[in-house]
Amino acid sequence: xxxxxxxxxxxxxxxxxxxxxxxxxxxxxxxxxxxxxxxxxxxxxxxxxxxxxxxxxxxxxxxxxxxxxxxxxxxxxxxxxxxxxxxxxxxxxxxxxxxxxxxxxxxxxxxxxxxxxxxxxxxxxxxxxxxxxxxxxxxxxxxxxxxxxxxxxxxxxxxxxxxxxxxxxxxxxxxxxxxxxxxxxxxxxxxxxxxxxxxxxxxxxxxxxxxxxxxxxxxxxxxxxxxxxxxxxxxxxxxxxxxxxxxxxxxxxxxxxxxxxxxxxxxxxxxxxxxxxxxxxxxxxxxxxxxxxxxxxxxxxxxxxxxxxxxxxxxxxxxxxxxxxxxxxxxxxxxxxxxxxxxxxxxxxxxxxxxxxxxxxxxxxxxxxxxxxxxxxxxxxxxxxxxxxxxxxxxxxxxxxxxxxxxxxxxxxxxxxxxxxxxxxxxxxxxxxxxxxxxxxxxxxxxxxxxxxxxxxxxxxxxxxxxxxxxxxxxxxxxxxxxxxxxxxxxxxxxxxxxxxxxxxxxx
Numbered sequence: 226x227x228x229x230x231x232x233x234x235x236x237x238x239x240x241x242x243x244x245x246x247x248x249x250x251x252x253x254x255x256x257x258x259x260x261x262x263x264x265x266x267x268x269x270x271x272x273x274x275x276x277x278x279x280x281x282x283x284x285x286x287x288x289x290x291x292x293x294x295x296x297x298x299x300x301x302x303x304x305x306x307x308x309x310x311x312x313x314x315x316x317x318x319x320x321x322x323x324x325x326x327x328x329x330x331x332x333x334x335x336x337x338x339x340x341x342x343x344x345x346x347x348x349x350x351x352x353x354x355x356x357x358x359x360x361x362x363x364x365x366x367x368x369x370x371x372x373x374x375x376x377x378x379x380x381x382x383x384x385x386x387x388x389x390x391x392x393x394x395x396x397x398x399x400x401x402x403x404x405x406x407x408x409x410x411x412x413x414x415x416x417x418x419x420x421x422x423x424x425x426x427x428x429x430x431x432x433x434x435x436x437x438x439x440x441x442x443x444x445x446x447x448x449x450x451x452x453x454x455x456x457x458x459x460x461x462x463x464x465x466x467x468x469x470x471x472x473x474x475x476x477x478x479x480x481x482x483x484x485x486x487x488x489x490x491x492x493x494x495x496x497x498x499x500x501x502x503x504x505x506x507x508x509x510x511x512x513x514x515x516x517x518x519x520x521x522x523x524x525x526x527x528x529x530x531x532x533x534x535x536x537x538x539x540x541x542x543x544x545x546x547x548x549x550x551x552x553x554x555x556x557x558x559x560x561x562x563x564x565x566x567x568x569x570x571x572x573x574x575x576x577x578x579x580x581x582x583x584x585x586x587x588x589x590x591x592x593x594x595x596x597x598x599x600x601x602x603x604x605x606x607x608x609x610x611x612x613x614x615x616x617x618x619x620x621x622x623x624x625x626x627x628x629x630x631x632x633x634x635x636x637x638x639x640x641x642x643x644x645x646x647x648x649x650x651x652x653x654x655x656x657x658x659x660x661x662x663x664x665x666x667x668x669x670x671x672x673x674x675x676x677x678x679x680x681x682x683x684x685x686x687x688x689x690x691x692x693x694x695x696x697x698x699x700x701x702x703x704x705x706x707x708x709x710x711x712x713x714x715x716x717x718x719x720x721x722x723x724x725x726x727x728x729x730x731x732x733x
Contacts, residue, residue: 258326259290259299266292274376276384286337288328291380295371296353301327302377304385305340305347313386314346315393318377318409320402323355323439330537333530334399339538343545345395346385350377354443356436357405358451358464362444374409374416390418397421397540399533400500401439403480404429407466411473412571415579419477419544423536424500424528427480427507428467430454432499459590459676463572467503468592470510471570478511478518479543480504481536483526497528519543566599580616585609585654591676602683607676608655615684617646624687631680632656639687654680 262277271292277299278290285306292299307314319336321329330336330349340347350373360367381387394417398406403422410420426432433454440450451460462468485498501522508520521539526532569578572592574585583595587609594606600618605611619625619642629636633653642648655678 258301262290262299265298271297274380276380283337286331289380291376293372293376295368295376297365297367300351300353300372302351302380303327303331303349305331305337305349307344307346308341309344311344313388314344315388315395316381317345317347318373318394318396318406319347319349320352320357320373320396320398320405321349321355322398322400322402323442325355327351334534334537336537339534339541343541346381346387348377348381352402352405355401355405355439356443356450357401357408360440360443360445361449367443369405370409370412373405374413391416392418395419395421395544397423397537398425399423399536400425400528403427404466407473407478407480408464408469410476410478411466411469412573413578414472414474414476414569417476419479420473421478421540422480423533423540424482424497424526425480426500426503427465428503429465430458430461430467431503431506457590459572459592462592463590467507467510469570470507470516471514471568473511473518474514474516477547478516479521479540480507480519481521481523481539483523483528483532485527487525487527494527497526497532500528566597568597569595571595582614584612586611596679600684602681604679604681605654606679608678610653611651611680613650613682615648615650619646619648619684621646626683626685626687628683628685629680630683632678633680648684650682650684652680652682654678 265271266275266277272294274294275292276289277292280288282288282303285308287304287306289302289304290299291302317340319330321327325333327349330347336347336349352373353367353369356367357369357373359370382389387393396406396410396417397403397420400423403425404427406420407422407425407427410417426435429436429451436450437447441447451457451464454461466473482501482504483494483497484501485494485496486492504520504522508518511518521536523532526535567579569576570592571578572590574587576583578595579598581595581598583605585593585605585607587607589608591607594604596604596606600615603613605613621642621644624639624641625648627638627640627648627650629650629652631653632655636652640648640650655676
């Protein structure tokens with residue numbers, strides 16, 4: 226009853242704020258934003274993203290309306306050209322919070338003025354209600370991550386001269402936008418070099434009602450965003466920067482929050498206070514993992530644009546100082562381009578990371594650890610079966626000994642690297658016989674069984690005389706990818722203890 230009351234009051238407050246801003250002409254409703262464009266594209270025109278309208282609002286500010294297949298409708302995007310032009314420019318992906326839209330950073334946050342002397346191209350896409358997640362609304366699916374991480378980069382590549390090196394791709398946002406920024410950085414640590422969050426909830430499991438309210442504001446049903454926080458815990462963890470914190474190692478991270486009060490005032494902003502406590506926990510989590518970061522707990526400040534304008538300015542000044550120290554060890558280096566070891570946590574069944582492509586066939590959502598990954602092999606946790614395609618780390622045409630060891634038994638075979646130096650490895654993880662196809666209350670306790678089981682794959686060069694050159698031995702397993710001809714598209718620094726051991730990604 227208490228939870229329902231909190232959700233109802235929160236949803237009513239958001240609707241009231243939205244209506245008031247719309248009435249003042251400062252926050253147009255969705256139909257007001259795109260109605261002048263006419264009906265949405267259909268058929269062939271709806272299969273790819275495209276620009277439906279564009280405007281020049283100032284010497285640096287551009288406004289676009291893009292049709293997004295990921296969303297099934299047209300949405301707005303604002304772009305600020307670099308204040309310091311260059312042949313290619315680094316990019317800041319800047320996200321708004323719940324209750325705002327793609328215009329908010331320039332209308333209320335002084336983004337145009339604050340970036341006047343910076344080299345960054347700033348892209349500010351719409352984020353809907355602010356879930357920054359894949360959300361079912363009626364019979365449609367709003368895939369905001371796909372829009373932000375695939376279609377927006379494609380839009381930038383087609384229209385602007387952009388530096389795509391990870392160090393030149395920065396992601397930031399306020400409130401729910403900061404949550405989206407940190408989550409995208411944890412999902413794609415090989416794509417971004419810096420991430421910043423201003424007054425942002427970074428542990429969704431500690432803020433379930435707030436995430437539920439945001440999802441309902443977009444039209445979804447209650448508890449339809451990531452499911453039930455107990456029964457569908459893996460989905461919540463897969464969308465939690467806190468749970469995926471290990472993936473953030475090596476990134477420049479900057480996050481801040483106000484105290485929820487102003488000097489001399491008796492009133493307190495409970496939302497900002499709660500977010501500040503989450504920031505403390507997130508910082509402690511990163512410390513336990515030995516991950517360097519910048520955490521700024523402000524002694525004053527509310528959950529409003531005055532605070533966020535201040536934080537954006539402070540972060541930009543920090544970026545400027547870092548640019549002036551090009552030889553600093555804070556600059557990120559690509560540690561895995563030559564096959565160096567890394568670890569990655571994810572809830573996705575299909576993912577690409579550092580050139581590795583992993584596909585997992587499973588019956589139930591789970592958080593997978595892709596661990597100790599290098600040219601010598603890797604390990605995977607979870608249930609089901611896997612298919613892993615390596616980057617081009619091996620000698621084309623050479624045979625390699627593959628050994629797969631796990632709960633399902635041991636298997637050894639040989640495989641020849643394809644003409645691009647890649648291997649495609651398949652195998653079974655923990656057995657899924659205990660995981661029913663149609664789960665129910667009687668089988669709910671089976672949900673996590675086997676998910677912590679480890680399957681290890683080892684790769685070694687086969688002896689030269691293992692097979693006659695030009696002939697395939699009976700133990701040689703063909704590589705399915707050999708028939709492929711193209712690649713897939715695709716202020717205060719807290720020094721963390723470097724000797725600490727990694728904490729379990731699912732700890733609270």
